[in-house]
Amino acid sequence: MLRMRHLAPLALLLVCGCTSTDSNVPPSGPPPVSGGTLHVTEDARWAIASDPDRAAIHVVDLAARQERHRIDLGPGDEPGRVVSDEAGRAYVVLRRAGEVLTLELESGRVVERREVCTAPRGIDLDAGNGELVVACAEGVLARLPLSGGEARTIPLEPDLRDVVVHESGRLLVSVFRTAEILVVEDGAVTSRMRPAISDISDAFGSPRTWVPSVAWRMRAHPEGAILVHQHSISTQLGTLGVPSGVYYGGDCTTGVVRSAISIASLDTGAVRTAALSGPSLAVDVAHDLGTIYTASAAEPGVASDASRYGELTGVRTLWETSLDDTSSPCIYVHSTEAPASPAIAVARIPGRGVLAQHREPARLVFTASGDEIPLSGGSVADIGHSIFHEAVGTGATCASCHPEGGDDGRVWRFDVGARRTPTVRGGILATAPFHWEGEVPSGTGVMSGTFVGRMGGAMPLDYEIEAFERWIDRQPALPGVAVAADAVERGKAVFERAGCGSCHSGTLGTNNQSVDVGTGGSFQVPSLYELAYRAPYLHDGRAATLDEAVQMHADGVSDTERSDLVVYLRSR
Amino acid sequence: MALVTGAVLAFAPLAAAQDELGTLADALDPPATSEEAAGGDPADPFGSATSFLESDDGTWVLDDGVGFEELPWDTVDHGRAYRPRGFAHLGAQLRVAALLGTDGRAPEGPLVELSGFADFRYRPTGPWRFRLGVVASVQTFDSQYLGAGISKSTGALSVRARVLPINFDIGTWVNLRAGGDIGFQWSPTAGGDGLFDLAGGPTAEISVLLLDGTLELGVGGGMQLTAVTRTTRTGSYGRLAPQAVVGATVAYVVP
Numbered sequence: 001m002l003r004m005r006h007l008a009p010l011a012l013l014l015v016c017g018c019t020s021t022d023s024n025v026p027p028s029g030p031p032p033v034s035g036g037t038l039h040v041t042e043d044a045r046w047a048i049a050s051d052p053d054r055a056a057i058h059v060v061d062l063a064a065r066q067e068r069h070r071i072d073l074g075p076g077d078e079p080g081r082v083v084s085d086e087a088g089r090a091y092v093v094l095r096r097a098g099e100v101l102t103l104e105l106e107s108g109r110v111v112e113r114r115e116v117c118t119a120p121r122g123i124d125l126d127a128g129n130g131e132l133v134v135a136c137a138e139g140v141l142a143r144l145p146l147s148g149g150e151a152r153t154i155p156l157e158p159d160l161r162d163v164v165v166h167e168s169g170r171l172l173v174s175v176f177r178t179a180e181i182l183v184v185e186d187g188a189v190t191s192r193m194r195p196a197i198s199d200i201s202d203a204f205g206s207p208r209t210w211v212p213s214v215a216w217r218m219r220a221h222p223e224g225a226i227l228v229h230q231h232s233i234s235t236q237l238g239t240l241g242v243p244s245g246v247y248y249g250g251d252c253t254t255g256v257v258r259s260a261i262s263i264a265s266l267d268t269g270a271v272r273t274a275a276l277s278g279p280s281l282a283v284d285v286a287h288d289l290g291t292i293y294t295a296s297a298a299e300p301g302v303a304s305d306a307s308r309y310g311e312l313t314g315v316r317t318l319w320e321t322s323l324d325d326t327s328s329p330c331i332y333v334h335s336t337e338a339p340a341s342p343a344i345a346v347a348r349i350p351g352r353g354v355l356a357q358h359r360e361p362a363r364l365v366f367t368a369s370g371d372e373i374p375l376s377g378g379s380v381a382d383i384g385h386s387i388f389h390e391a392v393g394t395g396a397t398c399a400s401c402h403p404e405g406g407d408d409g410r411v412w413r414f415d416v417g418a419r420r421t422p423t424v425r426g427g428i429l430a431t432a433p434f435h436w437e438g439e440v441p442s443g444t445g446v447m448s449g450t451f452v453g454r455m456g457g458a459m460p461l462d463y464e465i466e467a468f469e470r471w472i473d474r475q476p477a478l479p480g481v482a483v484a485a486d487a488v489e490r491g492k493a494v495f496e497r498a499g500c501g502s503c504h505s506g507t508l509g510t511n512n513q514s515v516d517v518g519t520g521g522s523f524q525v526p527s528l529y530e531l532a533y534r535a536p537y538l539h540d541g542r543a544a545t546l547d548e549a550v551q552m553h554a555d556g557v558s559d560t561e562r563s564d565l566v567v568y569l570r571s572r
Numbered sequence: 573m574a575l576v577t578g579a580v581l582a583f584a585p586l587a588a589a590q591d592e593l594g595t596l597a598d599a600l601d602p603p604a605t606s607e608e609a610a611g612g613d614p615a616d617p618f619g620s621a622t623s624f625l626e627s628d629d630g631t632w633v634l635d636d637g638v639g640f641e642e643l644p645w646d647t648v649d650h651g652r653a654y655r656p657r658g659f660a661h662l663g664a665q666l667r668v669a670a671l672l673g674t675d676g677r678a679p680e681g682p683l684v685e686l687s688g689f690a691d692f693r694y695r696p697t698g699p700w701r702f703r704l705g706v707v708a709s710v711q712t713f714d715s716q717y718l719g720a721g722i723s724k725s726t727g728a729l730s731v732r733a734r735v736l737p738i739n740f741d742i743g744t745w746v747n748l749r750a751g752g753d754i755g756f757q758w759s760p761t762a763g764g765d766g767l768f769d770l771a772g773g774p775t776a777e778i779s780v781l782l783l784d785g786t787l788e789l790g791v792g793g794g795m796q797l798t799a800v801t802r803t804t805r806t807g808s809y810g811r812l813a814p815q816a817v818v819g820a821t822v823a824y825v826v827p
Contacts, residue, residue, distance in 0.1 A: 301719070
C-alpha cells in the first residue's frame with residue numbers, strides 16, 4: 001500500500017508531495033517479485049531474508065523474534081536465494097551482480113563476495129563436496145568451493161532456475177519457463193522430469209489443455225523435489241474484442257494461467273501434479289510433514305464488474321494427499337493463513353511450522369500464530385508494481401505471463417495465429433507501438449486491450465497507468481552473456497556488414513516498424529536484448545534457437561559468421 | 573445531589589458575569605445617552621449636573637472647582653475598562669491543536685491553523701464583541717493506495733471563514749468566545765490532483781488578555797468535519813468524519 005502519513009503537518013511537504021524513507025530502493029524502483037527469498041537455518045536459530053525491494057539482507061534471531069542485522073547492498077545487487085551451512089554462515093545469491101555473498105550470521109559480517117556467473121538464480125549446499133552449487137539463467141551450473149577459489153562452470157541449457165543437491169549426489173535442476181526438472185549426474189543431464197499436461201474441460205464445458213510453465217520455485221522433497229509452477233492453456237484463444245478472447249475464469253479450470261504444485265520422484269521419474277484454485281501467482285513453496293505451504297504474491301484486484309478478486313493471497317496451506325485426489329480438477333486450499341496479504345516467500349522452521357516473508361511492509365510472519373517480526377527499511381510501495389502483480393477477474397496477473405518482467409516462453413494460439421509472449425523489461429515504452437502487429441499505440445491501449453479486455457480487470461485510472469508505465473519502463477533488461485570477447489567483436493562486424501542495423505537500430509535494436517521478412521506477414525521488429533534468455537524466437541516462436549532465428553534472416557552469411565553473430569547477439 | 577451541587581457551582585461564576593455584563597440585548601441596543609442610562613428622570617436633582625458634565629463630542633467635561641477639564645469619556649471609571657479600547661481591531665491568531673477521534677477513519681494527530689480576524693466591540697464600554705476571521709489550517713492526513721485502484725485520502729488543508737458571535741470579556745483579563753467555521757478542505761489523492769470538500773464545525777476559546785488586551789493566550793477547540801474519501805476505478809465515495817479539536821492559541825490584537 002502506498003501510504004503517506006505525516007505526523008508533523010508541514011505545509012511544504014504537503015505542497016510538494018515529498019516523502020522520505022530510510023529504504024534503499026533501487027533506482028529502477030522495486031523489482032518484480034522473484035519469490036523464494038527466505039531461508040531458515042537447520043537449527044531454527046536464524047532466518048535470513050533477502051530483500052530485493054530494499055537492496056538489503058535481514059538476519060533475524062528467531063528465538064528473540066527480532067532483526068539482528070541488516071546488511072545494505074548496492075542498489076543493483078538484487079539479493080535472491082539463500083542457503084546456510086553448519087558453520088553459521090549464509091550464502092546469498094546476488095542476481096544482478098552475478099555474485100554469491102558470504103555472511104557470518106552471528107556478527108552480521110560480510111565475509112566475501114565472489115563472482116559466480118552472469119545471472120545466478122538457485123543455490124544449494126553440496127556439503128559432501130564442500131561446495132556451493134549455483135544454477136544460472138544463462139545456462140550454466142557453477143560449483144563454488146566453500147574453501148575459496150574460483151567457480152567451475154558446467155554448461156547445461158538456458159533458463160536454469162533452482163538446484164537441489166540430492167543425497168544420492170545427483171543434482172536436480174529446474175528450468176524456469178518450461179518447468180522441467182533436469183537430473184544431472186557427473187556434469188551431464190541424464191534424465192528429465194516434467195509436470196504432466198492435463199486436459200480438463202472448463203466450467204462452460206469447453207475442452208482445455210494445460211501445459212506446465214514457469215517454475216517459480218523448486219525445493220527438496222523426500223521423494224526428490226517439490227515444484228510450484230504455472231499451468232498455461234494451449235487451447236486456441238480469441239483476439240481482442242472477441243468474447244472468446246477474454247481469459248475468463250477464477251477457478252483452476254478456467255482462465256488461461258493457473259498455479260500448480262508438482263512432486264517429482266527421483267526414484268520412479270513420476271511427477272504428481274495438481275492445480276491450485278485462486279490467484280495464479282504462487283511464487284514459493286515449503287513442505288513439512290505432509291503439508292504444503294505456498295506463498296502467493298498476487299495483489300488482490302478488482303474485476304471489471306467491480307467485484308473484488310484475489311483475496312486468497314498470501315500463505316495457503318494444503319495437504320500433500322490432495323495431489324492424489326483425482327475427483328477434483330483443483331486442489332482447494334485447506335486454509336489461508338493470516339495475514340491475507342501478498343507473500344513472496346515461505347520457509348519451514350523445523351518443528352515449528354512455517355515462516356512467511358511479506359514485502360510491504362517488510363516483515364516475517366509465523367503463519368500459525370500470526371505473530372510478526374518487523375524488518376527494517378521504509379516503504380517501497382509503488383503503484384506500478386502493485387498493478388503488475390494485481391490478480392484480476394481471471395486470477396491472472398501481468399506477472400503470470402511476464403514473470404519477473406520477462407516472458408513465460410509461451411507461444412499462445414490466437415485465431416489470428418500463434419503469438420509469442422514478449423518481454424516487457426529493458427525500456428519497453430521506447431518500443432511502441434506494442435504487440436506483434438503494432439496495433440496498440442500506448443500503455444493505455446495495453447490496459448484497455450489486455451488488462452481489461454482479456455484479463456477481466458477494471459480499467460485503471462490515468463494516474464495508475466502513468467505509474468505503471470513509469471515503473472515498467474525502468475525495469476532493466478537482464479545482462480548480456482559474453483563468453484568470448486573476440487567472437488563478440490567479429491559478430492558485431494558481421495551485424496554491421498549484413499545490414500541488420502537497418503531494422504534492428506538504436507540501443508534497443510528496433511526501429512519500431514512492422515516489417516514483412518517472409519514469416520507470414522508484417523510484424524514489429526523485435527528488440528535485440530536479453531536474447532540469451534528469450535527462446536523461442538520470432539513472433540510465433542518458430543525458431544527454437546537463436547541460431548535458427550538468425551539463419552532465417554541472414555542470407556549470405558557463412559556458418560562461422562553466423563556463429564559469431566549469435567555470440568554477439570547473446571552479449572547484447 | 574452532588575450533580576446538582578456541581579451544576580450550581582459551575583454556573584455561579586457565569587451568573588455573576590451576567591450581572592456584570594448585562595445581556596446580549598443590552599449590548600445590541602445600548603442606552604442612547606448617559607441620562608437615559610441613569611433613568612432619564614427630568615425631576616432628577618442631578619439631571620442638570622449630568623447635562624453639563626456630558627458633551628456631545630465623546631468627552632466628559634469635569635469641573636473640579638479650579639477649571640474645566642475635558643477627558644475622553646471612556647477613561648472615566650465605569651467599574652470596568654475593557655481592552656483594547658475602541659470599536660474595531662485587527663489581529664492574527666495561531667492555534668496548535670490535536671485532532672482526536674473517528675475510529676481510525678481519519679487520522680489523529682496535530683493540526684496547525686493561522687487566522688486573521690477583525691474584532692468588533694458592540695459598545696465601546698461594553699464587554700460584548702463580535703469576531704470575524706479567515707482561517708487556514710494544515711493537519712495530519714492519510715493518502716494511501718490500497719491496491720487495485722482503491723485509494724483512501726483524508727483532508728489535509730483547509731480554508732474557512734470563522735464567525736464568533738458569542739464573544740465577551742469577563743472582567744478585563746478573560747475573554748470567552750464561541751462560534752463556528754465554514755469553508756472547504758483539500759485532500760490529496762494518490763497520484764491525483766486531490767479532492768475538495770466542505771469543511772467546518774463549532775469552535776470555542778477562552779483566553780487570558782495580556783498587555784492591555786493586545787496579547788491573548790488561550791485554550792480552545794471544538795469539532796471539525798474531516799473529509800474521508802475512497803476513490804476506486806469506478807468512482808469516489810466520501811464522508812465527513814467528525815473529529816474533536818483540542819489545543820492552545822496565541823493571538824495578537826492590534827491596539
